[in-house]
Each structure stands twice: as C-alpha cells, then as structure tokens.
Amino acid sequence: MNAWKDSNQNWKNPIFVMLYPINADGSITTAQYIEQLDVQDFQPISEFLQQQAQQYHQSITIYFKLGSEIKQLTPQAPNSSSVLGIMLWSLKFRYYAWRYQQNFNAPASLSLYLNFYDMKTHSVLQHSTALEKGRVGLVNLFASAQQHDQNQIVIAHEMLHAFGATDKYDFISNQPIYPEGYADPDQQPLYPQHRAELMSGKIAWNAEQSKMADHLNQIVVRNQTAQEIGWIKP
Ligand SMILES: [Zn+2]
Known part of the structure; x- marks a missing residue:
C-alpha cells in the first residue's frame, strides 16, 4: 500500500493528459466530429479540476494535448466480469496504448x-474504463456537439479513476451511494439533490431515482474522492 502511495500522482507537478480520438463506429458523422475537435474543447475539464483541487488547498496544473486520430480500434473490452477476461484485456489494452502512443x-x-460513436446508431455506450496501472483509459463518448458537456464529465470521471478514485454509484441500481456519491449529503431535506459527486455523476431525485448530470457546473469532488487521489492526506 505504501509503495503504491509513493507511485501515486504528485499533484505539484503539471499533469499532461494525452487525448487520442478514435472513430469507433467508422461512420461519417463520427469522422466529421473528430475532424472539428480542438484541444480547447477540453479546457473546461482542466479548469473544473483545478477549481475542485483548490477546495483542498491543492494548486494543480493540467495540460491537455490532442493527438492525431488513431485508425486502429482499441481492443474490445470483455462483456463478462471474469477476472481472467479482464486481465487479458488490460494487457492487450496496455500493449495497444504503448504501440500507438505519440x-x-x-x-x-x-x-x-x-472512442467516439454516432448517437443515431448507438443509443447506449459500454462503460468506460481507466487503468491506474499504466495510467491509460478507454473512454466511450458520443460524437455530437449536444453531448459535449456530458462528454467532459465522463472524461473528468475517467481521469480521476486513473489517479485512484473509485466509483460511487451502485452498479445494479445505478443510484449514487449515500453519502459518498452525493454532492450535498447533509442537505435538508436530502431530496432532490441539485448536484452530483464526480465519481457517481448522478444527481439523486429521491432514494430510487437519479439522473446523469448535464454539465460540469453541477459536479463536485467530495472528500472521499479527494482522499483517494491524494488531494487530502488520509
Ligand atoms: Zn467509473
């Protein structure tokens, strides 16, 4: 555990995040979307994380770089949760990341x-996955301007996974976990919540229903996540 903590991110150093777009469905819509992407599109994510870190007296710097499109598709993530399947995929994915790094x-x-997909042909995307080991992430996104704000939330969420944060929603009910997955767990009355914790991404209307946050301005990073990624010392 200590060895792992030592290798954990040093937030005093600038963070360089490389973004590699991939046309995951080979469609023209996705191709056009990728073509107009600009590194400035991702700037709000670094501003958001810098603001959140400030709440914990951490002054962090994040730079995004947009790589050129990778024509080779990422290894297919396993459908089952078999440990062996996930291990094999993780090896293949890290090899892919090494092979296509720029x-x-x-x-x-x-x-x-x-991985960008056309919304018209893909209504639901597979879960994104970030591996702390190797600091690589596979992020599934919609190739659509109207999804731009939610894409930023998904990217920020996966970034913090890569730095050690855990999910804070229930995989079966899809509800944020109380209290750590709530932005305002002490709010009276508790429902409806108006914001989401980044690692749940979901705003709870009541104990059974929630909706995905629309915009980073509805998101906060709370103590447990801050502790996991090293913004607060445990
Ligand atoms: Zn997650």
Missing part, C-alpha cells in the same frame, strides 16, 4: 483513448 514534448501523465 510523442509530445512532455511525457504523458495519463493517456486517454476516446
């Missing part, structure tokens, strides 16, 4: 492979 001026602190 060189920038600074070494990447984290590389995210952005």
Whole structure:
C-alpha cells in the first residue's frame, strides 16, 4: 500500500493528459466530429479540476494535448466480469496504448483513448474504463456537439479513476451511494439533490431515482474522492 502511495500522482507537478480520438463506429458523422475537435474543447475539464483541487488547498496544473486520430480500434473490452477476461484485456489494452502512443514534448501523465460513436446508431455506450496501472483509459463518448458537456464529465470521471478514485454509484441500481456519491449529503431535506459527486455523476431525485448530470457546473469532488487521489492526506 505504501509503495503504491509513493507511485501515486504528485499533484505539484503539471499533469499532461494525452487525448487520442478514435472513430469507433467508422461512420461519417463520427469522422466529421473528430475532424472539428480542438484541444480547447477540453479546457473546461482542466479548469473544473483545478477549481475542485483548490477546495483542498491543492494548486494543480493540467495540460491537455490532442493527438492525431488513431485508425486502429482499441481492443474490445470483455462483456463478462471474469477476472481472467479482464486481465487479458488490460494487457492487450496496455500493449495497444504503448504501440500507438505519440510523442509530445512532455511525457504523458495519463493517456486517454476516446472512442467516439454516432448517437443515431448507438443509443447506449459500454462503460468506460481507466487503468491506474499504466495510467491509460478507454473512454466511450458520443460524437455530437449536444453531448459535449456530458462528454467532459465522463472524461473528468475517467481521469480521476486513473489517479485512484473509485466509483460511487451502485452498479445494479445505478443510484449514487449515500453519502459518498452525493454532492450535498447533509442537505435538508436530502431530496432532490441539485448536484452530483464526480465519481457517481448522478444527481439523486429521491432514494430510487437519479439522473446523469448535464454539465460540469453541477459536479463536485467530495472528500472521499479527494482522499483517494491524494488531494487530502488520509
Ligand atoms: Zn467509473
């Protein structure tokens, strides 16, 4: 555990995040979307994380770099939760990340492979996955301007996974876990919540229903997540 903590992110150093777009469904819509992407589109994510870190007296710097599109598809994530399947996929994915990495001026602190899909043909996307080991993440996103704000939430969520944060929603009910998955667990009355914790991403209307947050301005990073990624010392 201590050895792991030592290798944990040093937030005093600038974080370089490499973003690699991939046309995951091979569609023209997705191709056009990728073509107009600009590194500025991701700037609100670094502003958001810098603001959140400030709440914990951490002054952090995050730089995004947009790599060129990777034409090779990422290894298919396993459908089952078999440990062996996940291990094999994780090896294949890290090999893929090594094989297709592009060189920038600074070494990447984290590389995210952005699988874009046309919304008209894909209504539900597979879960995104970030591996703390190797600091690589596979992020599934919609290739649509109207999904832009939610895409930013998904990317920020996966970034913090890569730095050690755990999910804070129930995988079966899809509800945020109380209290750590709530933005305002002490609010009276508790429902409806108006914001979400980043690692749940969901705003609870009541104990059984919630909705995905629409915009980073509805998101906060609360203590447990801050502790997991090293913004607060345990
Ligand atoms: Zn997650």
